[in-house]
Amino acid sequence: xxxxxxxxxxxxxxxxxxxxxxxxxxxxxxxxxxxxxxxxxxxxxxxxxxxxxxxxxxxxxxxxxxxxxxxxxxxxxxxxxxxxxxxxxxxxxxxxxxxxxxxxxxxxxxxxxxxxxxxxxxxxxxxxxxxxxxxxxxxxxxxxxxxxxxxxxxxxxxxxxxxxxxxxxxxxxxxxxxxxxxxxxxxxxxxxxxxxxxxxxxxxxxxxxxxxxxxxxxxxxxxxxxxxxxxxxxxxxxxxxxxxxxxxxxxxxxxxxxxxxxxxxxxxxxxxxxxxxxxxxxxxxxxxxxxxxxxxxxxxxxxxxxxxxxxxxxxxxxxxxxxxxxxxxxxxxxxxxxxxxxxxxxxxxxxxxxxxxxxxxxxxxxxxxxxxxxxxxxxxxxxxxxxxxxxxxxxxxxxxxxxxxxxxxxxxxxxxxxxxxxxxxxxxxxxxxxxxxxxxxxxxxxxxxxxx
Numbered sequence: 001x002x003x004x005x006x007x008x009x010x011x012x013x014x015x016x017x018x019x020x021x022x023x024x025x026x027x028x029x030x031x032x033x034x035x036x037x038x039x040x041x042x043x044x045x046x047x048x049x050x051x052x053x054x055x056x057x058x059x060x061x062x063x064x065x066x067x068x069x070x071x072x073x074x075x076x077x078x079x080x081x082x083x084x085x086x087x088x089x090x091x092x093x094x095x096x097x098x099x100x101x102x103x104x105x106x107x108x109x110x111x112x113x114x115x116x117x118x119x120x121x122x123x124x125x126x127x128x129x130x131x132x133x134x135x136x137x138x139x140x141x142x143x144x145x146x147x148x149x150x151x152x153x154x155x156x157x158x159x160x161x162x163x164x165x166x167x168x169x170x171x172x173x174x175x176x177x178x179x180x181x182x183x184x185x186x187x188x189x190x191x192x193x194x195x196x197x198x199x200x201x202x203x204x205x206x207x208x209x210x211x212x213x214x215x216x217x218x219x220x221x222x223x224x225x226x227x228x229x230x231x232x233x234x235x236x237x238x239x240x241x242x243x244x245x246x247x248x249x250x251x252x253x254x255x256x257x258x259x260x261x262x263x264x265x266x267x268x269x270x271x272x273x274x275x276x277x278x279x280x281x282x283x284x285x286x287x288x289x290x291x292x293x294x295x296x297x298x299x300x301x302x303x304x305x306x307x308x309x310x311x312x313x314x315x316x317x318x319x320x321x322x323x324x325x326x327x328x329x330x331x332x333x334x335x336x337x338x339x340x341x342x343x344x345x346x347x348x349x350x351x352x353x354x355x356x357x358x359x360x361x362x363x364x365x366x367x368x369x370x371x372x373x374x375x376x377x378x379x380x381x382x383x384x385x386x387x388x389x390x391x392x393x394x395x396x397x398x399x400x401x402x403x404x405x406x407x408x409x410x411x412x413x414x415x416x417x418x419x420x421x422x423x424x425x426x427x428x429x430x431x432x433x434x435x436x437x438x439x440x441x442x443x444x445x446x447x448x449x450x451x452x
Contacts, residue, residue: 038061039059041064047076085097118449132400148397153391160344196235255330256403275414291307
C-alpha cells in the first residue's frame with residue numbers, strides 16, 4: 001500500500017485532461033471476511049447506511065464535522081466498536097489510518113461528496129456514496145472515470161435500485177408490455193418549509209454565531225467562505241444551490257431511476273425550465289417549476305420527452321385512467337400500456353383496470369434480471385457483497401454518474417429558468433456560456449485535485 005497522497009490539496013483540473021495516480025495494489029484478503037470500514041458523515045443518512053454493517057463488518061474510523069448531529073451515531077458505533085477512532089477532518093483520518101481501511105461510506109451534504117471519494121479511491125478504497133453522486137457535472141465525469149481506473153467497488157445509495165420493483169419496470173418494458181414510451185411525467189408536491197427547507201430571513205443569510213459543536217470551515221468544504229447561518233446547517237442546506245440541488249437534485253435519483261434505466265435514456269440534448277418565480281439572485285430553489293427534458297431516439301426506440309414537476313402536478317391524461325394522483329410519483333406513458341410508481345421505483349403498477357391488473361400479476365414476463373439475496377437488502381449490503389465477491393452493484397459510480405448528470409442538467413435549467421442545448425460527448429452547453437461555466441464549480445484551496 002502506498003502512503004497517503006496529498007495531491008488533492010492542489011489545483012483542480014479539467015475532466016477531459018484528467019489523469020490519475022497508479023492504482024493501489026490493495027485487494028480484499030481479510031481472513032475473517034470482515035471489512036474495516038471508515039464512515040464520513042456519522043449523523044442523518046450516515047447512521048441509516050453504516051448501521052447495516054454492524055453485524056457483518058468492522059467500523060474502525062468515524063468522521064463528522066458536527067459533534068451534535070453525530071452524537072447518537074458516535075455512541076452507537078462505539079457501543080459496537082469501542083476502538084473506533086474519531087475525527088473531524090477526513091484528510092487527517094486518511095493520514096493516520098489509510099493502511100488499515102478497506103472501504104469508506106460517505107454520507108455528507110452533496111457539495112462535500114467529491115473530495116473524500118476521490119481521496120479514498122486514490123488510496124485504493126472501495127466507496128459507497130449517498131445520492132446524488134456529485135454536485136456538478138464535472139465531478140460526475142471524474143468520479144466515473146476514477147472508479148473504473150482504480151478498479152474499486154463503488155455504489156451510489158439510491159435504495160430503489162436494489163428492489164424487485166425497478167427490475168420489473170425494465171423487464172416489463174423489455175418484454176414490450178408498455179409498447180413505445182415517448183412520455184414520462186414525474187412530480188414532487190409542494191415544498192413544506194420547516195425541517196429540511198428553511199428560508200433565511202433575508203439574502204444573503206445574516207451572520208449568526210457558529211455553534212461550538214460545528215466546524216463551520218470544514219462543513220463548507222470546497223465552497224467559498226460565508227458567515228454561518230442556521231438556514232444552511234445542519235439540515236436545510238439542500239435549498240441553497242451552493243450546497244444542494246433542490247428537489248430535482250435530491251429525488252431524481254429515486255423517482256427517475258426507473259425510466260432512466262429501463263428506457264436507456266442516456267443524456268438529453270435539450271432541457272427547458274418553466275419557473276414562475278425564480279430565485280436566481282438568491283441562489284435558492286424556487287417553490288414551483290416544470291423541467292422538460294428531450295432525449296433523442298435510441299436504437300429501435302423513439303425520442304422521449306420527460307417532464308419533472310415541482311409544486312405543480314401534471315394534468316391527468318385520460319389514457320392513464322386516473323381520477324387523481326398522489327403528492328409524489330412517476331408515470332411512463334406507453335403506446336400499449338402506462339406504468340406508475342410512487343416517489344421510488346419499488347412498487348410499479350400498470351394503469352389498467354383491477355381485473356386486468358390481477359391477471360397480469362399472475363402472468364408477468366419472465367424474470368431476466370438477477371434479484372438480490374433478500375427482499376429488503378439495501379445498497380450498502382449489495383456493495384459489501386460486491387466487495388467480498390468481486391462484482392459491481394447495478395448502481396455503481398458509472399451508472400450513478402450518468403443518472404446524476406442527467407438530473408444536474410435539469411437543475412441548471414431550473415435554477416435559471418433557461419433552455420439548454422447539450423453536447424454530451426464534449427460535456428458542453430452550446431447555447432449559454434454562463435450555464436456552461438457552471439458544469440464545473442470552483443473549489444477552495446485544499447479541496448481540489450491536481451493533474452499528475
